[in-house]
Amino acid sequence: MPGLAKQLKKGADLVGVLLFLATFAGIILQVFFRYVLDSPVAWSEEYTMIAYMWTVFWAAAFMVKEQDHVSFDIVYDSVSAQTRRWLAAISLVFLIAAFVLLLAPTLDYLEFLTRRRTSVLRIPRVWVFAVFFVFLIAFAAQGGWRLRGLLSRRWPDYI
Amino acid sequence: MLAEYAFIIMLIILIGTTVAGMPIGISMIVSSVFYLLMVGRDVGLASEQVLNGIFDNFVALAVPLFIFAANLMNAGKITDRLLDFALAMVGRLPGGLAQVNIATSLIFSGMSGSAVSDVAGVGKVLVNMMTEKNRYPAGFAGAVTAASAVVGPIFPPSIPMVFYALISSTSVGALFLGGMIPAIMICLALGTLVVVMAKIRGFPVENAIPLRQFPIIILRALPPLFMPALLLGGIYTGAFTPTEAAAVSAFYALLLAVFGYRTLGWKEFLDVVIATARTTAVVTIILGGAFIFNYVVTIERLPQAVFELFQQLDLTPAMFLLLLNVLYLLLGCVLDVSTIMLVVTPLFIPAAAALGIDLVHLGVVLVFNMMIGLITPPLGILLFIIKALNGIPLGEMIREIWIFVAVLVALLLLITYVPDLVLWIPRMAGLG
Numbered sequence: 001m002p003g004l005a006k007q008l009k010k011g012a013d014l015v016g017v018l019l020f021l022a023t024f025a026g027i028i029l030q031v032f033f034r035y036v037l038d039s040p041v042a043w044s045e046e047y048t049m050i051a052y053m054w055t056v057f058w059a060a061a062f063m064v065k066e067q068d069h070v071s072f073d074i075v076y077d078s079v080s081a082q083t084r085r086w087l088a089a090i091s092l093v094f095l096i097a098a099f100v101l102l103l104a105p106t107l108d109y110l111e112f113l114t115r116r117r118t119s120v121l122r123i124p125r126v127w128v129f130a131v132f133f134v135f136l137i138a139f140a141a142q143g144g145w146r147l148r149g150l151l152s153r154r155w156p157d158y159i
Numbered sequence: 160m161l162a163e164y165a166f167i168i169m170l171i172i173l174i175g176t177t178v179a180g181m182p183i184g185i186s187m188i189v190s191s192v193f194y195l196l197m198v199g200r201d202v203g204l205a206s207e208q209v210l211n212g213i214f215d216n217f218v219a220l221a222v223p224l225f226i227f228a229a230n231l232m233n234a235g236k237i238t239d240r241l242l243d244f245a246l247a248m249v250g251r252l253p254g255g256l257a258q259v260n261i262a263t264s265l266i267f268s269g270m271s272g273s274a275v276s277d278v279a280g281v282g283k284v285l286v287n288m289m290t291e292k293n294r295y296p297a298g299f300a301g302a303v304t305a306a307s308a309v310v311g312p313i314f315p316p317s318i319p320m321v322f323y324a325l326i327s328s329t330s331v332g333a334l335f336l337g338g339m340i341p342a343i344m345i346c347l348a349l350g351t352l353v354v355v356m357a358k359i360r361g362f363p364v365e366n367a368i369p370l371r372q373f374p375i376i377i378l379r380a381l382p383p384l385f386m387p388a389l390l391l392g393g394i395y396t397g398a399f400t401p402t403e404a405a406a407v408s409a410f411y412a413l414l415l416a417v418f419g420y421r422t423l424g425w426k427e428f429l430d431v432v433i434a435t436a437r438t439t440a441v442v443t444i445i446l447g448g449a450f451i452f453n454y455v456v457t458i459e460r461l462p463q464a465v466f467e468l469f470q471q472l473d474l475t476p477a478m479f480l481l482l483l484n485v486l487y488l489l490l491g492c493v494l495d496v497s498t499i500m501l502v503v504t505p506l507f508i509p510a511a512a513a514l515g516i517d518l519v520h521l522g523v524v525l526v527f528n529m530m531i532g533l534i535t536p537p538l539g540i541l542l543f544i545i546k547a548l549n550g551i552p553l554g555e556m557i558r559e560i561w562i563f564v565a566v567l568v569a570l571l572l573l574i575t576y577v578p579d580l581v582l583w584i585p586r587m588a589g590l591g
Binding site: 013016017019020021023024027028030031035045048049052053055056057058059060063064075076084087088090091094095098099101102105106108109128129132139 | 172175176178179180181185186188189190192193196201202203205206207209210213214217220223224227398399402403406407410429432435436437439440441443444447
């Protein structure tokens with residue numbers, strides 16, 4: 001299992017790398033077409049922003065641990081491990097609740113977006129934002145996993 | 160009943176979860192969901208605001224790209240190549256290596272928009288050089304590195320200025336150019352302070368480099384120096400949007416590190432991209448969270464209330480700016496820069512505009528102000544990073560940093576009350 005988990009993590013990282021480079025390439029191409037080929041293209045900005053959306057929420061879902069985000073850690077770092085355990089557990093309950101509450105309305109919104117297209121590339125907008133739904137599920141699931149750990153006897157591993 | 164207290168409850172959830180360690184971007188989304196639920200609005204608005212907020216702001220993408228450029232330069236050791244150049248230029252002044260430290264910070268800030276990457280990259284190398292053989296007290300070396308790193312986001316490009324532009328609808332280009340004179344003033348002031356301290360405390364001077372070596376040293380420094388020139392020139396003339404300028408400088412850094420200096424292999428490149436993708440997610444989610452949070456704040460008419468409060472106080476613009484400066488100096492000591500910029504600043508924009516304060520001027524003043532928070536003890540984040548990277552005890556740095564903080568606060572007041580120091584260059588570029 002650890003072997004498989006490691007492979008999955010590597011795969012997720014690789015997808016993230018490709019998405020980021022796809023975003024980067026979009027702007028470089030935009031500049032290249034305008035200044036080198038002297039024929040600006042209309043699609044580049046929209047394409048770049050789509051790749052950017054996917055980079056952000058893919059990386060947030062599969063590449064960043066919740067603990068790695070910037071946070072206000074003055075209080076959290078100065079309390080005992082036991083207090084920290086309960087602080088983390090309570091805030092995870094809020095996080096999971098909010099993300100689960102968001103699932104159905106987000107699906108509704110995405111469903112509405114199947115009928116909307118982006119202005120230049122004419123792609124159904126649902127494909128631009130669908131990655132956000134993936135992020136909600138992955139982030140809530142990781143939260144649940146960590147909460148379970150915090151409530152178990154091996155809780156120090158999950159702080 | 161619940162709806163009346165919804166906003167208060169939301170703030171309690173926001174502050175509670177953040178203090179309990181939840182990332183601020185996530186807690187803004189979480190607390191907004193509960194708010195929408197309590198007031199009986201569609202909870203899906205949260206997703207809608209976050210997604211459209213990001214998707215519709217092409218300028219936001221400049222932030223990860225500037226981070227990418229700085230990461231590439233640090234991994235490719237491009238900035239280290241500028242050390243010889245800085246040493247030749249200012250090494251013979253009293254406190255030579257401290258002067259080199261200040262000069263490289265200014266050059267580096269022309270390529271990066273973040274103070275942290277300055278401290279983590281070339282700052283780390285310089286602290287090592289300064290403390291080798293006990294030539295400088297470790298605390299002083301750390302303090303001068305931290306103090307000079309604050310020019311990073313003041314001299315263009317600048318990540319906090321991109322955030323400010325997003326929430327105040329000002330031009331990123333104008334803000335960038337507005338930071339130039341204040342940043343140069345900081346470097347001159349810090350340089351002068353170091354001269355005085357070096358004379359009193361007998362700091363060493365570096366060996367003068369013979370003049371005939373100058374052409375070769377300058378020639379070697381030209382490729383990395385070309386980058387800030389490209390960036391500033393591109394923005395000044397309007398040839399590049401900030402997002403494009405960020406991408407072009409990352410591309411240039413990539414070429415330099417891979418083909419020019421061959422300091423960046425495949426493995427290092429991959430690590431840089433993974434690290435950048437992670438930071439991209441973290442920073443953008445704070446931005447996304449701010450979109451839904453500010454949407455709620457607007458429903459609650461909070462900026463309006465702040466505006467009316469200031470109207471009742473009947474403040475002059477000068478008093479308003481003073482009040483804001485004091486508030487931000489305090490906030491800067493406890494909250495991180497993007498949070499203050501995206502969450503607190505929107506509250507004051509309408510009041511500032513009504514008082515006739517130029518919003519570009521205000522942006523540069525606020526960014527300058529928050530940079531002081533990064534080095535103010537006991538919580539200044541830059542001091543902690545230097546401690547982690549170079550092992551200098553916090554106490555020793557804190558003893559040395561106060562005088563630098565005092566000089567920076569004096570300069571802050573100067574640019575607050577002489578707006579032309581900020582606005583002159585943007586006006587010349589036709590952006591003011």
